[in-house]
Amino acid sequence: MEFTDRPRRxxxxxxxxxxxxxxxxxxxxxxxxxxDATTDERVPIESMPGHERVPVAEAxxxxxxxxxxxxxxxxxxxxxxxxxxxxxxxxxxxxxVQEAVRAITAExxxxxxxxxxxxxxxxxxxxxxxxxxxxxxxxxxxENGPTLDLLAKTAVSHAEAGADMVAPSxxxxxxxxxxxxxxxxxxxxxxxxxxxxxKYESAFYGPFRDAADxxxxxxxxxxxxxxxxxxxxxxxxxxxxxxxxxxxxMVKPGLPYLDIVRAIREGYDHPVAxxxxxGEYAMLHAAAEKGWLDLDEVARESLLSMKRAGADLIxxxxxxxVARQLD
Numbered sequence: 001m002e003f004t005d006r007p008r009r010x011x012x013x014x015x016x017x018x019x020x021x022x023x024x025x026x027x028x029x030x031x032x033x034x035x036d037a038t039t040d041e042r043v044p045i046e047s048m049p050g051h052e053r054v055p056v057a058e059a060x061x062x063x064x065x066x067x068x069x070x071x072x073x074x075x076x077x078x079x080x081x082x083x084x085x086x087x088x089x090x091x092x093x094x095x096x097v098q099e100a101v102r103a104i105t106a107e108x109x110x111x112x113x114x115x116x117x118x119x120x121x122x123x124x125x126x127x128x129x130x131x132x133x134x135x136x137x138x139x140x141x142x143e144n145g146p147t148l149d150l151l152a153k154t155a156v157s158h159a160e161a162g163a164d165m166v167a168p169s170x171x172x173x174x175x176x177x178x179x180x181x182x183x184x185x186x187x188x189x190x191x192x193x194x195x196x197x198x199k200y201e202s203a204f205y206g207p208f209r210d211a212a213d214x215x216x217x218x219x220x221x222x223x224x225x226x227x228x229x230x231x232x233x234x235x236x237x238x239x240x241x242x243x244x245x246x247x248x249x250m251v252k253p254g255l256p257y258l259d260i261v262r263a264i265r266e267g268y269d270h271p272v273a274x275x276x277x278x279g280e281y282a283m284l285h286a287a288a289e290k291g292w293l294d295l296d297e298v299a300r301e302s303l304l305s306m307k308r309a310g311a312d313l314i315x316x317x318x319x320x321x322v323a324r325q326l327d
């Protein structure tokens with residue numbers, strides 16, 4: 001039988017890279033950095049091989065390491081020296097993220113994004129101010145209005161410390177609008193917002209909660225993070241964030257929600273981000289340690305799938321690892 005259409009003709013070594021539809025570059029990647037105000041030395045994160053919490057004094061050094069791998073952007077998470085019901089260290093001028101950002105921007109040329117949430121700073125581990133009976137009889141667990149005020153204060157404090165972009169992750173209704181208004185009022189209208197626009201209540205977050213010491217002391221986050229069963233709701237959430245002034249739209253997690261990445265890419269002209277979360281990172285490491293998978297290959301393929309789905313940038317714990325392969 002004679003075949004007139006033979007796709008394999010374009011799979012030989014010479015032509016294959018020329019017709020590749022999707023590319024992955026180190027400049028597509030954002031590396032998370034964990035800064036810990038409770039330690040004077042680097043502390044390995046057991047559930048995330050290759051990652052550490054670093055003291056504030058070493059934050060800039062850690063970011064310099066990321067830059068040496070070819071990754072240009074970082075997102076900073078903080079572990080404070082103390083916690084309280086309203087997470088006051090999240091928006092303190094001398095808070096862990098604020099101090100780290102000042103050092104990073106003074107000593108490196110990295111593009112600095114900061115996570116804006118309260119879960120690492122509250123003694124109950126939830127993402128905002130609790131309802132009166134949240135522990136024994138919750139309705140929505142976290143009070144939306146009071147939490148917006150604190151998120152706005154946190155975002156402004158990060159911008160004043162030198163953050164190039166803020167990324168609110170608390171899953172509160174109206175948080176993008178509240179933060180945009182606060183930044184503009186503070187004269188920080190040049191600071192963009194990357195919203196965790198479609199953030200699911202996912203089982204893939206486990207290692208991150210170990211890394212950032214942000215697990216809830218009781219209950220879960222079903223009342224404010226999205227149901228994994230819902231896709232149309234994600235588009236509604238994204239539409240609200242766009243209306244409120246979001247500059248970049250994030251989907252979290254990445255791999256289990258590639259359909260959401262694609263739907264947002266097709267529906268909006270905004271840059272789209274995917275968060276390749278800690279559980280995705282940890283499970284690939286675990287399989288590789290067993291000899292079941294090639295870590296280099298599956299890490300790159302995972303990130304490539306997010307780019308193919310429509311992500312413009314990817315927050316990933318593989319950032320340095322993959323960037324060195326691409327160099």
